[in-house]
Amino acid sequence: MKKVGKITPLSQYITDKMRARRLELGISAKELSEQISLFGGESVVGNIESVSTSLKYTTSTLRKAVEALDWTLKDVLPNELLDDDTLQDKTCIPILKGMSIKAALNSLLEQGFFDEPHDIKAVTAYYNTFFKPEDQKVDSDFSAQLEDLYNEGKLTKIPADRPKGETRLKFVRKGDSDIKS
Known part of the structure; x- marks a missing residue:
């Protein structure tokens, strides 16, 4: 059985929003990683989006990614508080509600x-x-x-x-x- 990472609902929300924006722009995880990583070619974004890790966007990485996707932090963060801050299984639903x-x-x-x-x-x-x-x-x-x-x-x-x-x-x-x- 594959290992599933654990993250908070807020981290899952941010990961989903960033993934949807990246896909809307037609940018691969590798391309975005190359733009935001100190070590070019490293698949930072692919690892964050992978359900088998507990990796999430750090404040620094999120700022760089938001800028690279021509967005603001306000575009990424939820308008309302999420239910709780307990760990949950990480998911990667292929098609998200609201996705173009x-x-x-x-x-x-x-x-x-x-x-x-x-x-x-x-x-x-x-x-x-x-x-x-x-x-x-x-x-x-x-x-x-x-x-x-x-x-x-x-x-x-x-x-x-x-x-x-x-x-x-x-x-x-x-x-x-x-x-x-």
């Missing part, structure tokens, strides 16, 4: 979802497993963002097996994409 479709797709890239080909219907169906029916999306909500990831060279398109005359494409990670950290 772009950030969600970048998260799925990092999590390995696109290591196997998926058509837009499969992407939509998987995305919707994280939400209540009233918050779910339709296929057309993903078209432009998937096309953007294709144009950025992060995904490639392959033909899907369909009945004659019907065309559908599947999206799969492009071999040289570095969004995965």
